[in-house]
Amino acid sequence: MTKTAAIIGGGVIGGGWAARFALNGWNARVFDPDPEAARKIGEVMANARRSLPGLTDVALPAEGAITFHDSIHEAVEGAAWIQESVPERLDIKHKTFGAIQQACDPQAVIGSSTSGFKPSELQRGMARPAQIMVVHPFNPVYLLPLVELVPGNGIDGPVVDRAKEILTSLGMYPLHLKKEIDAHVADRFLEAVWREALWLVKDGIATTEEIDNAIRYGFGIRWAQMGLFETYRVAGGEAGMKHFMAQFGPCLQWPWTKLTDVPEFTEELVDLIADQSDAQSGAHSIRALERIRDNNLVTMMRGLKAQDWGAGALLNAQEAQMRAGTALGARAEDLPADAPVLTARRTVPLDWTDYNGHMTEARYLQAFADATDRFMEIIGCDAEYIASGGSYFTAETHIRHLDEVHAGAVIEVRTQVIAGAGKKMHLFHEMVEGGRLLATGEHFLLHVSLETRKPCAPAPEIEAALLRFAEGHAALGRPEGLGRAIGAPR
Template sequence: MSKTAAIIGGGVIGGGWAARFALNGWNVQVFDPDPQAERKIAEVMGNARRSMPGLTDVALPEEGTISFHASIVEAVAGASWIQESVPERLDIKHKTFAKVQAACAPDAVIGSSTSGFKPSELQQGAARPEQIMVAHPFNPVYLLPLVELVPGNDNTGLLVEKAMTMLSALGMYPLHLKKEIDAHVADRFLEAVWREALWLVKDGIASTEEIDNAIRYGFGIRWAQMGLFETYRVAGGEAGMKHFMAQFGPCLSWPWTKLMDVPEFTDELVDLIAGQSDAQSGMHSIRELERIRDNNLVTMMRGLKTQDWGAGALMNAHEKQMRAGTVLAARADEIEDPAAPVLTVHRAVPLDWVDYNGHMNEARYLHAFGDATDRFMEMIGCDAAYIASGGSYFTAETHIRHLDEAHAGDVIEVTTRVLAGAGKKMHLWHEMRIGERLVATGEHFLLHVSLATRKPSAPSPEIEAALARFAQAQATLPQPDGAGRAVGAPR
């Protein structure tokens, strides 16, 4: 069943929401009176298509459609989620909500991207105030998972639960605030840092670039994976948070900051900051800076993913959800036709897999084929629990043929068949395709090993039987072209 989202306001944030929904398989209906809206969203979608699919190690669902509509009435028709991202003026938002509620389904979630208004302010005069809630994301919406969900006092629990379920299914983290406050949570931190930064520039203490360097080379990296309180807990050493607060708490009364005072926004201050900012990064266009930002975010978030920590843990959970119910999560006895090669990898090539030649690095072919072997091992029962019990398969020999190129964003599929499987031995053949095009083959020979002795040993009877089922069913298939080939042999 197709899912439909309506985007009211297609600027930077609205376009990001459109990309997040569409690349997760939703159909998106956009209303924005700006005649450039279609071009702007197309550019955001271009950035999202090159970066977002590479966050996960399983391919995103088929992309939904994006359509543009001449009225709010048309845009909200059939939508179960409606995201308002119009300018930050309460009168404009109230007029928008009135038009939305006159036409939308009563059980649709109406989220507002507002960074400052409280839900009680948004709900004033609304026909169904319980339907409207703050859903404040962070740019770029298609990569950063945080969304502050603030329902206000009039919202029903069922509608809030529906909103949280929908956002989680998009790979986002809904931070449900039980109490409303101006600017919610995250922007209050950002405003405090911004205010202090303005003073540091105005007073000639540091330039815009030096302030950015202080963040990105220091505490910004710590915050990216541990946040604030956990970072300070570690800073307290073995004595923990109590020691940290006892040691550094008194400095809160010292005149270190000017958080309660704001520098006057004179023309001189604006020109000073704008000039330093232009000198810092003016050699790049905004679209170039967005792509640089996206490259960095994907790389950092994928690093956190390998550690199953912070945003990476959230991505792993989303990926598990996407795999559920597909062959990528099936056990051996759930495969109806063991005679056919089985799908073991279905994913996009991420940005950090591409080398200086502009295509997938040869090491990443081994990475993908290694994932295929791991998936097949898991399928026949050699999973984490089995390995923890003391047995596993070790790869003894690998041969890869590079037949064609793969580029960032290409969706690759690896199918796996068993050339031989009996006793301690497992001989696998992998084929990597992009659509119908064969781009590489991988041949793996593995031995079952006791992790206690680090020597070959017999697998469990269950694993041996599961492996034999595939080996026997596939024994009549033609020998694949290139199997057993040595390096340098004629093609």
Template sequence: MTQVAAIIGGGVIGGGWAARFLLNGWDVRVFDPDPEAERKIGEVLANARRSLPGLYEAPLPAEGRLSFHSEISEAVTGAAWIQESVPEQLAMKQKVYRAIQAHCDPAAVLGSSTSGFKPSELQEAALRPAQIMVCHPFNPVYLLPLIEVVPTEQSDIAIVARAEDMLRQMGMYPLRVRKEIDAHIADRFLEAVWREALWLIKDGIATTEEIDNAIRYGFGIRWAQMGLFETYRVAGGEAGMRHFMAQFGPALKWPWTKLMDVPEFTDDLVDMISDQSDAQSGMHSIRELERIRDNNLVGMMRALKAQDWGAGALLKGQDQHLSAQAGMVRHVADLQAGGLTETLRRAVPLDWTDYNGHMNEARYLQAFGDATDRFMEIVGCDAAYIASGGSYFTAETHIRHIDEVHAGKVIRVETYCAEGVGKKMHLFHKMFEGDRLLATGEHMLIHVSLETRKASAPSAQVAQNLERIATAHRALARPEGLGRSVGRK
């Protein structure tokens, strides 16, 4: 049964939550009195559809159903998760909770996106304080995985635990905050950096662009993959963190920063910052900046996934979950008789596209290579088998590029085994978007001993599995294009 999420407040953060839930198969109901809410969320959702699926090598579940409601009661009745993202006004939030709890399931998750209020403040005068907790996300919610989960002593820990499990199911990282505190954890760092940046501008030391460059060309990249303390541990050299603290600890007594002070927001300072920001980024619309941001985030997070590190390790785990959820075949015993073998189903990532806006030719080869890897796994040539000393090496490849496909579109590959005897494995892949044929890839592979690096016979089990599929596929129609060379019709 499809789960339902209610989004109360459809601004930037609420829209991001709606996209994250929707693209993970939840039905989403939105309440927001703004007459532009449907348009705004639609634009956020378009960006999410373009970027989120491409983080994974496995397909996301079928998209849920989105609806907009004029009453809070309509949105929250029967919802398993209710996320409040209204403006940062405590009285308004408390009023909204009373309206929500008059109609929602007492066991539902009731989370707040607040970046500043403590959950105990939100719980004041609530009908059921135990149900309310902070679930603070980071923009864009549909891409960034961190959620600061902040309960209180009054909180129902069973609901908190269920909320964390739901977040993990969507590929997010719930960070349980041990004690409630103003601004939680991450925003306290941001506040410190923000204060220093304001002074640097006011004192004429740097512009908005120069400060941003100091972050994005320097420590920001390090933080993205190692955080603060691990970065400083490395900076300590072979002696590690203890040496770093001994070397740089005395600097904390120097008057470098103004952490507890902030310049007055005079009209002159506001104008200065606004003018500098316009000069820095005013040539782009907000939607253009969002797409640029998303492109960069997806590329960086996919690079981290290749290293199984940081946020990328989280993505890798979610890939396995999504693959199992989608029913992707892993073994010959799971194949259904009489048809071709689906060896790949995934969205086209942003970093697979070229200057023409469609998937570049190298990525067609990568997709077919991934399909070959899956086929090898199905017949038993998996990681354990390869570790034991045997594998298949590609001897010849022929790709036909038939049609184009763009970022965010879901592609699938069906594989025909033309030959599976002795040392040879002859595969013919067909790539589709829906029913539209995009490309074919023909590959001849030879089984090799990894010890001698020479052709060798596969194990009896792999040979038997391969022959079983090849025999079944010989009963099917021969694929058009099989055995074709360049220029031949």
């Protein structure tokens, strides 16, 4: 099958799915009778385009096309994945699934974005019930990795395995539930917090802003990287989870919450919450709030990425998969020695720009430093070699800033070896966007013993790999800017 996804229903969730697929190289066919669907999805796509690519340090595949179609039949024909995101009414969903199965490939995955219905309810009366499953994402779909995958009656099989494989390739985490339940798992937590929050507002204990602050400045950011049980395990100290349960378990008998009692959803309560929410957030448009949210999520997940933890570990795994089979994953023997070496290809993320709207000086250095690290890995100076006691230390660096670099730019770094005999490694990096030269970085490094912290000869195989490139690159000539120093005006 080709990489084609059909999106049935182009609202907030459907638009997010279209963006997630398209930015990961899939073509997305959208069916939605709303005459404003193209505009709305276009706006969601614009926000996704500026945020999602910055999550990874390897550029995403070439963007797929998003097209709009006049019928379900036209949208789903030949699609490998079909995602239903129509309103939460069972009669509408049954009608939609019926139309989908009349036209779709019998081997296609049909996922429902439903937040509440069980798969057995969705499958009732369908021609191929096992083809339909709950695939419940979280907003924004193009950034948040969690997706609840619930096949009917816990049934596994090739279609479920394929669904998990596709979702993982999109950088998502499929939480495969073996037993169905109303509202699945995550929304049941959200429902509990939502009910308690309604009571706190209704009883005048806290405003909407105060409740949001309690979450985002406290347990929310903690849960974001460790979840519930692991957080509480840490809270138990050295004695662990049993100590935590013994210490705090009795609290369950105290009347702290009103989770078993629901406030009456009166117009007065709705108005109270709406007014407070307006006061809290009304200064920003929805699109501005989405951009603020996206900036925060990207920054948090990139921070977690540096720690290889939680959602960040998923991004690192996706990057490794994206590098595999490309020049960015090759070793020295797989690369020609008579051409500059591609040592980086990445998208400039939002947090790499400054008050002038272009990439900061520090990030130029980081991009070149990452390219140096990649080149070291290519010649065999990798984590295993460094653990054995040898590495290269940078002795001198000179960067020329030749043109502006903005967030979202796909930049490449190509590396030429100037010298590589003995303890020395002299590299010249060129950073480009398309055919535009953005910057150059000249780096002089010395091989060092990590035991003595003094220069020493590298392992013979490291020097041989380095010399191979140095000799091959000598024919490329002296790059413009090599050996330049900062000159004061006369």
